[in-house]
Amino acid sequence: QQPVQSPQAVILREGEDAVINCSSSKALYSVHWYRQKHGEAPVFLMILLKGGEQKGHDKISASFNEKKQQSSLYLTASQLSYSGTYFCGTSNRDDKIIFGKGTRLHILP
């Protein structure tokens, strides 16, 4: 079942914060976050496995809620290099990763 990402697109000015959400109707086994720039391969950001988990560094971090049905990616004090499309990929145990439709992020100088 494909996870639902929101928002579909967001435009920020450099230095502003953004939150991208990824949700599922069922409890998940894992959540993977990737960023893809136009015409390039998706680049791995992080993976979350435990309910209530938070990881990342102060600029880019993510959380996985206790019920393991929602994950959020936090971009703090965004930089121009953060522009791209962000995908979450989710899986159930022993199952393949299914990617959401993506969130396009555009950072303005």
Added chain:
Amino acid sequence: GAVVSQHPSRVICKSGTSVKIECRSLDFQATTMFWYRQFPKKSLMLMATSNEGSKATYEQGVEKDKFLINHASLTLSTLTVTSAHPEDSSFYICSASSSGESTDTQYFGPGTRLTVL
């Protein structure tokens, strides 16, 4: 992070011809490789999962006789688009995983843009 390469990066071919795309893991052994297709501004659509030394597992709606996958070694998987048609034009991306488990990171190749005339 781990490096995955794809070759070629771009290919233009005539309708009816076959095209082979290679996916290599350069600095790790990939037990499992995944092949995706991506349309402009769309998500990654999983086509098939290939495990070294065994037959690929295709997703529903993907023709296995049209998209031939071979995973001959722990560092190489190939996707052959047979008798290509214009509707096969797309961005094809592979990813590689050392274990294939859903908790394991997938490292993506740079993609191959196929244009069928």
